[in-house]
Amino acid sequence: MTIAEENETQEVKALPSFLIAECGTINTTVALFDVAAGSYRLISQATAPTTASEPWLNIMEGVYSAIRQLEVITGRSLLTPQRKLITPARQNGSGVDQFAAIASAAEPLATLLVGLFDDVSLASARRVLNSTYADAISCLSLSHEQDEEKHLAALLTEKPDLIFIVGGTDGGATQRLLRLVETVSIGMGPLASRQPVQVLYAGNKQLRERVRELLKDRAKVHVAENVRPDLETENLVDATRIINELYSDLKISTLPGIHTLHEWHQQPVIPTLQAFATVAKYFAALHKGRVLGVDLGSNNVAIILADSHKVQTYMRNDLGMGTPLLNLLDEVEPSAIARWMPQPTSDEVIRDFIFYKALNPQTMPVTEMECYLEQAIAREIIRRVVPEPLPSFNVLLARGQTLTNTPRPGQAILLLLDALQPSGIFSVALDKYGVLPALGALAIDQPLAVVQALEAGVLSDLGWVIAPTGKGQAGQSAVKGLVESPQGQFDLDVEHGRIDTTVLNTGQIAEVTLQPDKRINLGFGPGKGKKLSVRGGAVGLVVDARGRPLPTFDDDKRLDQVRKWYWDVGG
Structure with missing residues (x-):
């Protein structure tokens, strides 16, 4: 040597x-x-x-x-x-x-919202809560003034972890918001006698000191940038950051036994969503594009959109594949779940499965029928949190046992395509080993470790998806092309209404030349072709020409169509 x-x-x-x-x-x-x-x-x-x-x-x-x-x-x-x-x-x-x-084992922050108008500052505040581990348990606003006594009673009985106050543009009117703050101050009196109430103020910056003065004896006041500095501008970053910190301080830090983890590592325990968002942003910088992350957990579901400059998160703490599963039945009929099943499934069977899964969230599906049911339910849960319109992206990262433990990888990619209904050209990877948040924790101070771990294949690559948009007649060609790989050359000709898979071995590089029909858009304009390099994966190259939104079918045709979709992706 x-x-x-x-x-x-x-x-x-x-x-x-x-x-x-x-x-x-x-x-x-x-x-x-x-x-x-x-x-x-x-x-x-x-x-x-x-x-x-x-x-x-x-x-x-x-x-x-x-x-x-x-x-x-x-x-x-x-x-x-x-x-x-x-x-x-x-x-x-x-x-x-x-x-x-x-x-992410702690309960979300129970939050009382206080603001002026439901469709302005309070809408922004709800978007802040929907981006992290926090739930709105009640709301006090000008439109609820007649219910002031009821909301004060709620403040006393529900004992919120956080009171989130918003309202007023910077430099705007002050009196109405101050009156609401005074009402809150009265209501929090009995609560403050036990321990200081946590308050986050993210409204008119001219009122910061006045709010502090009104609440100083009864609350610990945290101040963030105004979520609506003017009617046309929304600023959620600072408020989201503070709520993440409060979740860590108020919820994670109270988990039984957590003090030992603090002894092992002097830094705060990182919320899982924050770690996932960090690695998504890191991926975006690495791939010089936008990354979409899907995290389907037991007690929540989240979608992350990240580029190298910013991260947007969309979260539901009242939906998940575990105990909150019952809430799904408040939003969709069992028939909406049955439409994704490749075999006849009654409403009663679907309800029974959901009740059992909610009571026993740790159980895994043991039959083919249960696998399909879990996947159908997962589609509807993810659909509830997808932003509209969904922007295009370059990389799709997905995690959660329902996604990573499918019997065949084609089932995972079909589930994601059905739930998200994305368009464009992107790669798909699964967090098979459940380490993406760990990589996010490393990325903050150890980017070298993250890069090298990714290069070593820590994720399960499913392959690439081409999802065009545009209308056409069933049976007519939507996308034609040529795939050149070490295995040989393959012609592509995918008809409208079809989903097609070309097998490419994992890690194998292929050159793909695409030419869509004149009415079909691959993301570069109607009829415009594209040549690109793709890397093979567990599924390969998927061309999803079923259309957006996905077509609907009568019951007698639906089963055959869903079975065909599963067959076409190897599921």
């Missing part, structure tokens, strides 16, 4: 190792990242049930269990006999240099 090679080896060995724990509502995942063969890789990961609730009431039991599994898998000691984390890493290979924690 040369001196240069020896120095390089010493530098590689000097790079720190990382253990990241993510504590979700149902499962806790730990992931170990370290240098192997000269670059960072996901060494292994392990999952155990989350133990924040009864009968354990100690989130650390799930963390310990997952780490013990990781020790068995890797042969590497990470805990002492007293269950202390071994840090930093030892010469004998035991231990780890750095630790970080991510969590």
